[in-house]
Amino acid sequence: MIRNYAKIAWRNLWKNKAYSALNIFGLAIGITCACLILLWVEDEVNYNGVFPNQDLIYIVPTNQTFEGEVYTFYSTPGPLAEDLKEEIPEIVRSSTTWGGEVLLANGENGINRYGRYVQPDFLDIFSLNLLEGEMGNALSRPDGIVLTQETAFALFGSDKDIVDREIKINNEFSFTVTGVIKNLPSNVTFGFNWLLPFERFQLGEDDMWWTRDYGNYFADTFVKLAPNSDFGEVDGKVRAMIASKMGNMDDTPKEAFLHSIKDWHLRSDFEGGKKVGGKIKLVRSLAFIALIILLIACINFMNLSTARSGKRANEVGVRKVLGSGKKRLIGQFMAEAIILAGISALFSIILLLVLLPSFNTLVEKQIALQLFDPIHLLSLLGITLVCGLLAGWYPALYLSSFRPAQVLKGVGKNQGSAANIRKGLVVLQFAVSIIFIICSTIIYQQIQHVRSRDVGYAKGNLLNVAVSGDMIDKFDPIREEMIASGMVTDVALTNTNMLSSGNNGSGLTWQGGSNTEDVLVRFRYVSPNFLSAVGLKLLEGHQFSNDRMVDSTNVIITQSFANLMGDNSALGKTITRNNTTYNVIGVVKDYLYGDMYGNGKTGPVMFFNNAEYANSLYINIRPKSSSADALASIENVLKKYNPAFPFEYRFENELFNSRFKNEELVGELAKIFSILSIIISCLGLFGLAAYTAEQRKKEIGVRKVLGSSVSGIVRLLSRDFMSLVIIALFVAGPLAWWFMQKWLESFAYRITIDLWVFAIAGSIAIIIALFTVSFQAMKAALANPINSLRTE
Secondary structure, three states, X not given: OHHHHHHHHHHHHHHOHHHHHHHHHHHHHHHHHHHHHHHHHHHHHOOOOOOOOOOOEEEOOEEEXXXXXXXXXXXXXXXXXXXXXXXXXXXXXXXXXXXXXXXEEEOOEEEEEEEEEEOOHHHHHOOOOEEEEOOOOOOOOOOEEEEEHHHHXXXXXXXXXXXXXXXXXXXXXXXXXXXXEOOOOOOOOOOOOEEEEHHHOOOOOOOOHHHHOOOOEEEEEEEEEOOOOOXXXXXXXXXXXXXXXXXXXXXXXXXXXOEEHHHOOOOOEEEOOEEEEOOHHHHHHHHHHHHHHHHHHHHHHHHHHHHOHHHHHHHHHHHHHOOOOHHHHHHHHHHHXXXXXHHHHHHHHHHHHHHHHHHHHHHOOOOXXXXXXXXXXXXXXXXXXXXXXXXXXXXXXXXXXXXXXXXXXXXXXXXXXXXXXXXXXXXXXXXXXXXXXHHHHHHXXXXXHHHOOOOOOOHHHEEEEEOOOXXXXXXXXXXXXXXXXXXXXXXXXXOOOOOXXXXXXXXXXXXXXXXXXXXXXXXXXXXXOHHHHHOOOEEEEOOOOOOOOOOOOEEEEEHHHHHOOOOOOOOOOEEEEOOEEEEEEEEEOOOOOOOOOOOOOOOOEEEEEOOOOOOEEEEEEOOOOOHHHHHHHHHHHHHHHOOOOOXXXXXXXXXXXXXXXXXXXXXXXXXXXXXXXXXXXXXXXXXXXHHHHHHOHHHHHHHHHOOOOHHHHXXXXXXXXXXHHXXXXXXXXXXXXHHHHHHHOOOOOOOOOOHHHHHHHHHHHHHHHHHHXXXXXXXXXXXXXXXXXXXX
16 A cells, blocks of 8 residues: 555645755755754764763852852862862862873974873773773872873874883973873863873972962862762762862852863853753753754745645545545545655755855854764654655645545535645744744844943954963063064063953952952963053053063053942052052053953953963054964964964964854754755745746736736736735844844843834745745736636
């Protein structure tokens, strides 16, 4: 029976090639879209999936309270990991870690790579099996280093047995390779290219007392629990640990807690110390949007199938007279739908192979199709079957319900609610398309709104170079030669990128303030000329001098800090931190850091004249200078004074724009989906317009004979369809406003929604729909009326 269904279905599909092609193309677009998003979702939900024992692995963030507000940081004190393992029996492994970039060199072959300083338990926590070397000894030597396969290959080429080979770090320190581990996939939260013993965290520094002090929060802490541990009980013990160690020495409440590896990527946002979600919202949103696109494609199928009911009515009537029951007819029509969905799925595979590289570029991933992966194959078959069933159920029920006596007499073919349902589905299709257009426009507006805001410094011309080698020791000649080149206005050092929240602390006291110890203050350690180099506006006082000793107890503060010191000028007032009293010699205008979508009320910042531990070199390129010439000049200077290290840089504008990746991804996909939904909707509209023109060809012929103009006939055929698109606009408008209003509420710094966005979206939809319908209307209006009237 199934074979007979398939044969009849295939014959009918071939007989109606034009409608079948429209259905296949529409469904293929929907299936392709759904598959691309599902591949992205799979990559996102499998973050850190390479690590086994995920139920047992946790990172330990800290909640810290300032002025009654709880902030969550991933930084912890250095000794916390060891104390957790020693004092909580359920914690069987722990590691303090810190990440950074170093220069690795094998002879003349040098590469910059990011890695982590870790304690020996790190390998066991993440089950990192060594391809070369011994697990127990890999991190036991203070001069040992573990490399990933890719890093080992970059340094040693295809050489084998590289364990015990020597490499240089930062062109100064010698280390011996003690192990090689398999490359980690790109979808890991805490990736690395090398591992070094944590005791070498500060290369060249012998006594790192501050890493053993509970007052310094700087490291990541990872732990592994024993199987069958009670999470609530262990978490309670972890939360009590810092307070038990600090006693009365800490005025700011702090508590550590456990955060599962399963939540590191998708649920990493905290408010008030509570987990509130994260990227999981984006994953759910895009999965929902893909479902909507798939639904539009199925609606397109329903519309075209029911529109052709008049053509199929006689067939149904004859088959019923010959003994076919309703179930048999439903089976045939469902078989047609599933065959069409299957052909669409095959076509979608071709589209996937063509579009996946571009999609990877858009989402910045390296997703592989892996079609013959059982999960992928079953997913594609499942989507195909669902599309076939979803698209075919209503046409099957509708067509099989015709009464043979009526249809063979030529009556009742177009009775019932099918026409109204078709109109409703057209409205739904175009409403979704208009919503996508409105959403993509508003998302773009919001991103541009934030990008164009005044950040308080000259990010447009700033170049950010990671500090390496001798940059700090040779900073003065580097700066002088860069400025002398005429391509650069100034150069400065800092320990924190402009956009970063950076180092912070509390417990300070100052003149003109009360309850000051509870205020969270940010600290910046900079070179003397930093303010002018990055374009911060000095409101009062003066910059630092070139003599660090003169300014050893002088600080510059931001305007928000000055406001905490009373109504009078902050100049000359003092701030006490860690028993040292500092004098305020300058006040700068507040600038934006941390949350780019914040309301602009940034917290207080202190600047110290001390670039000893700087990690960023900021270079202000002269306006109107050629970027290529400026970069070449800068590279020449750095190669002269820091020859062992490659010249790597980022423009501050690029770093700023990278803060909006998630929003840009949603905006780009909404734009793409709006185009795809319009295409699918127009495919259905094209078919419906062709069907309507065919049904009314006699009427059109009579009208032409009676003198109707071509434009009049086009208006006649287009009017009903245009009214449906206008209704869709009125349906989409309030829904799009509600969706976007909810989305914008998550941003303190946001746009207001303008009515012109809705007008433009509606106009685009109407123009596209009018063009689609007019093509068929013009074709019908220009046809010779004699041919349409001579039918009997």
